[in-house]
Amino acid sequence: MKKQAWYVTFEIPWKGTAVRSRRSRSTQTFETEMEAKNFARARFDEGLVVTAGTIIPHLPRRAIASGSILSWLEEGQEQASGDPADDPDEPSGRIK
Template structure:
């Protein structure tokens, strides 16, 4: 199993600790589609999300948190437009 994409997200506070030990967690994925699905879930939960490709995967891609909505929206636009007819 070769993971090439990652999604990092903030860990929501659970109220049991005064200080969170790991404020962010990262999960890896084989495909961009899997990474987008996971990122969309976390983003919709109101968490800060970043994503990108793992080293040494080329081309290198990094999606900072302000660009996550556009990255997710690009996928939805492609799905809603469907295949082009000739």
């Protein structure tokens, strides 16, 4: 069995009319950050409150709060896009 290094926690939508004082959450674990990001993106796109992080003793430790999830999901996408405008070493074609 491989070690799970990342977790994603999300709020479970509650169906009902009564007021609840506490919200239910569910957590899933993943081997890689990319798997965790893919799962978190799907839950985030559903409009759910999502948090994520690394499982101890994985280093470096990370805890991503719900307010920082979008920036975490976007980390690394700049390099993956291949857009030369994002590469400071590439000539942009702009006149300075």
